[in-house]
Amino acid sequence: MAHILLTGGSRGIGAAIADRLRDAHTLAVQSTGGDLPADFADPAAPADLWRRALDRLDGRIDVLINNAGVFEANPIDQSDDDWVAGWERTLRINLTAAAELSRLGVRHWQEQGLPGRIVNIASRAAHRGDSPAHWHYAAAKGGMVAMTKTIARAYARDRILAFAICPGFTMTGMAEDYVASRGGDKLLADIPLGRVAMPDEVAVMAAFCATDAPESMTGAVLDVNGASYVR
Structure with a gap:
């Protein structure tokens, strides 16, 4: 049985991942937002979450899925302090927390002499950028x-694998609000498939x-965006 730590598993993409993994009946999944709450705006949260997950999963984590994130507008006409605070909050939650958990995972697998996997839920924005309010x-x-x-x-020889998935717009509550705010049909016209991902x-x-x-797929970056950005 694989022991999996999934962040941001309470809604949207994270909840769908948790459901699919649990449906396999071969996995023990612990996720933030549900049975292991964590607020990644707090710098102490990633290490605390890792400790609690290890306790819950009998001292072994095989897979880390970094999915937690925020998508908050940060227009450039805000005050200097507010704009910088928006950057620091988004980077802390969306990137630094994932980096801290990944580091703990790598060290755990190295110390135990075990293989491990990291799956990072990134975004189409990593390749094509985002709106003027979403530089961060x-x-x-x-x-x-x-x-x-x-x-x-760095760690393939240790059988520590890493993958990234880059969704475009996905039909979560967050995406529904954003699609509507950007004109709905006009935004969908930029997606050749004609709809956002589920x-x-x-x-x-x-x-x-x-x-x-x-294993040979390690390092792969996989797009799920309806051909709205192709590389």
Whole structure:
């Protein structure tokens, strides 16, 4: 039985990932927002979460899925202090917390002599950028992709694998509000598929990377965006 720590598992993409993994009946999944709450705006939260997850999962974590994140507007006409605070909050929650958990995972697997997997839920914004009010979000997700590649290259010989998934707009409550705020049909016209992704579609990819992806795929960055950005 694989022991999996999933962050941001209470809603949207995270909830879909948790459901798909639990449906496999071979996995023990602990997720933030539900049975292991954590506020990643608090710098102490990642290490505290890791300790509690290890306790809950009998001292072993096989897979880390970094999904927790925020998508908050940060327009450039805010005050200097507010704009910088928006950057620091988004980077702390979306990137630094994931980096801290990834580091703890790598060290755990190295110390135990075990293989491990990290799956990072990034974004299409990592490649094509985002709106003028979301510089910080795009930067955080770009950093997550770069971090994934670095981990994959650095620790493959230890059988520590890393993957990144880059969804475009996904039909979560957050995405519904944003699609409506940006004109709805006009935004959808930028997606050749004609619709945003469903959380289950992203969950399929995350579960595959977490459990079944071949080792030689380590470092892969997988797009789920309806061909709205192709590389």
